[in-house]
Amino acid sequence: MNYLVAVLPDRIQAEAAYLALEKEGINSTILGKGYKTADEFGLIDPKDQAKKQARLMATWLIPFGFFAGFTFSLITGLQTFAWAGEVGNHIVGGLLGAASGAMGGVFVGGGVGLLVGSGDALPYRNRLDAGKYLIAVQGSETLTRQATKILRQFEPENIQGYADTNGV
Numbered sequence: 001m002n003y004l005v006a007v008l009p010d011r012i013q014a015e016a017a018y019l020a021l022e023k024e025g026i027n028s029t030i031l032g033k034g035y036k037t038a039d040e041f042g043l044i045d046p047k048d049q050a051k052k053q054a055r056l057m058a059t060w061l062i063p064f065g066f067f068a069g070f071t072f073s074l075i076t077g078l079q080t081f082a083w084a085g086e087v088g089n090h091i092v093g094g095l096l097g098a099a100s101g102a103m104g105g106v107f108v109g110g111g112v113g114l115l116v117g118s119g120d121a122l123p124y125r126n127r128l129d130a131g132k133y134l135i136a137v138q139g140s141e142t143l144t145r146q147a148t149k150i151l152r153q154f155e156p157e158n159i160q161g162y163a164d165t166n167g168v
Contacts, residue, residue: 001139001140002139002141002161002163003136003137003161004137004138004148004151005159006134006159007134008132008135008156009133010132010133011032011034013133016154017154020150020153021135021147026146027139029041029136029137030133031135031136032128035133037128038125038128050109054106056109057105057106057109058101058102058109061105063098063101065097065098065099065100066098068097068101070090073089074090078093080093132157
């Protein structure tokens with residue numbers, strides 16, 4: 001399955017492009033104010049994905065970090081925290097390892113993507129928030145090429161094609 005997304009500056013051009021595609025027998029979807037939202041269309045929110053991934057990584061890395069920190073303290077026999085005693089030192093080492101696991105979960109699991117954003121979904125969401133309209137077409141490669149020719153007549157701000165290789 002191939003996808004084509006074009007960004008148009010206003011509702012009038014989006015409707016005209018939609019009608020031109022419809023005239024050629026190409027089904028498309030308009031996203032924007034008064035039409036489908038990004039969530040209704042299925043445009044993923046990168047922040048939600050990053051939060052989910054960071055939580056998943058933290059679920060595994062925090063216990064692993066605790067075990068690794070506890071084991072390291074046990075093996076080395078370091079008495080870093082004299083006030084904690086022998087067993088307390090190992091527990092503090094485990095807690096420090098768990099904290100390191102939590103940081104790893106955030107950074108590796110998607111926390112950076114949460115702060116910076118990633119992928120094309122965020123720019124499209126930003127354009128929708130700015131009052132622009134998107135025309136989305138999905139279908140075969142031939143269909144998306146035909147749609148590209150039609151949409152170029154409307155001088156979109158951006159036109160981008162995607163190929164979904166998951167189904168292959």
